[in-house]
Amino acid sequence: VVYDATLDALPLNTIHGYVIVRGGVAGSVVANRLTENANVSVLLIEAGPLLSWLGIPSTYQWNYTTVPQLSASNRSISYPRGHILGGSSAINGMVYDRAATSDFDKLANMTGDSGWAWESMLTYYEKLETSGPPADGHNITGQFDPSVHGFSGPLGVSLPGYSQTLDSLVLETLNNSSFPYNEDSNSGNELGFAWQVSTINNGTRTTAATAYLADNYLARPNLDVVVNALVTRVLASNGSDIDTIEFHAVGNSKFDQSVHIATTLTWSSKATNLNVEASREVIMSAGSINTPHILLNSGIGDNATLSAMNITPVHYLPSVGQNMLDTTVIYVSWEVNSTDTFDALLNNGTARAEAFAEWNTPRTGRMANGVINLSGMLQMNESNPTVQSIHQQYSDSIAGSNDADFEMWFIDGYTTTSNSTYFSMLYGVLSPMSRGSVTLNASDPMGPPLIDPNYFASEYDVLVMRQALLTGFDFVSSEQWSSYLLEPVNGLAEVIEAVGTSNFTAMDELMRNGVQNGAHLVATSSMSPYGADWGVVDPDLRVKGLNGLRIVDASVYPFVPGGATQLPTYCLAEQASDVIYCLAEQASDVIKADQ
């Protein structure tokens, strides 16, 4: 049953075995998998609304901004997060990346738990997806390896369904150079240039809600969902084990779409606090920003810092909110000698209307496509003396031999409206060394947290980004591109000119002035071995030293796995659901307790 906290009488007296805070990627998976067993009951609490139709819901977000970034020209950078059932999967770039074998093998070594190794994760990757045909139905032989994919899971995914002029340029470059092609970058080896899978099914975005909280799952009598409910704290009603969630209603109604951009309305709500109890466990899945925000407000963190904010310390865990990592991302663009780019839709209302009409009925065309058709994941070139000197100065931060230092995306257009047509490249440093934090705002601890990704604080990230840009310039310097690319824009011409004289001042300035949010925040509730005195959760994702509280979301990854975080988070939540159920079964009273 779905309840609206602003309108409905809530099931607060019904005993639920598990109460899950929020319904984003991880929370939706866990709610679905646990309630496959009719004897286990779950209550899911989500701050955002339930929407059965998703267009481009860019306003359904928490409206976050980072603190001024000291190593990025002091800029405060917008940091969207999904505020809706489905979480950030409802507003993200739909890019599907699983990470590499070495990422998960490193995680298994780091935590001492072989369950996190690639072999184990691969079974969950295959379980969670249905790899479907691309929207245009083209032959995908050679673009994907079916032996490592799934065909009966909840999450529909597909290869690009709209062919772009750009695609043939990238492929010709690969044919005429030593840049490697990878038939399937999700097979465990992510290195090379590959066709990009997206979380799109039948030309339409798939989200954690459309996949795992579809109507047939919401109809389960053992699953209750409360939307428009902001969780503020977790509590121990008996003074020791966490068993209670404190929340209040936000917004007006699930049918009022105007209120769901998280504004001051969310944070200043005067609604009465309500409590709900879990008989088995509270599962926190509020994401890498909001999970530490709720823990800190609950008194779980560094005692001295909490006391200074008049929050009673409950449990000493100084790593909460610390060690944050994010991919470091910039975009560069050129004007192009073509009218056939995505800009045509941004600039021309008629073309836009036609594209929407095509999408509305047969679900084909540009609007049925993801953000990118082809992308590359590469390591720095070890034979280059500059790279050798980087590695002498810094230990290698990538997980292992089939893990990339940086990514590059080929984007068919520009990111803002203008009258011209463009080609853009996104560059991302995938294993950065700059670490930041999520902390409470001392003047308003319950209000929006202070988000500090600390971009480019480590010189290592600057040096890797330089290598990424130089590799990209090399990629587009071949003959195929000469008649397509016109003027570089936004200061890129000066960068390219200066690079010719080995002067990197303009390039570094472009990076620091241009870095965007990487969208792949992790490590604010990091996983660490049993008994380790760092980290926030153990390898079973239980909060260290506390009974009754587990964290299942992107925040538990100690480093960014591979390139992007949504698929690793879906996969983590699939595995966590099995862990939760197995441990509960071992405790043997799960079924009785829930009945």
Ligand SMILES: Cc1cc2nc3c(=O)[nH]c(=O)nc-3n(C[C@H](O)[C@H](O)[C@H](O)COP(=O)(O)OP(=O)(O)OC[C@H]3O[C@@H](n4cnc5c(N)ncnc54)[C@H](O)[C@@H]3O)c2cc1C
């Ligand atoms: C703009 C954007 C683009 C991205 N692009 C990509 C991409 O292309 N590919 C990719 O792999 N990854 C991408 N990501 C990252 C990916 O979406 C996230 O890593 C993933 O969604 C993390 O899942 P999660 O479960 O940890 O958190 P989320 O999916 O963010 O879910 C958190 C949920 O908790 C709810 N919540 C939070 N606080 C509370 C509270 N106090 N009370 C109640 N509910 C609460 C939120 O409303 C939300 O529904 C992108 C993210 C964004 C925002």
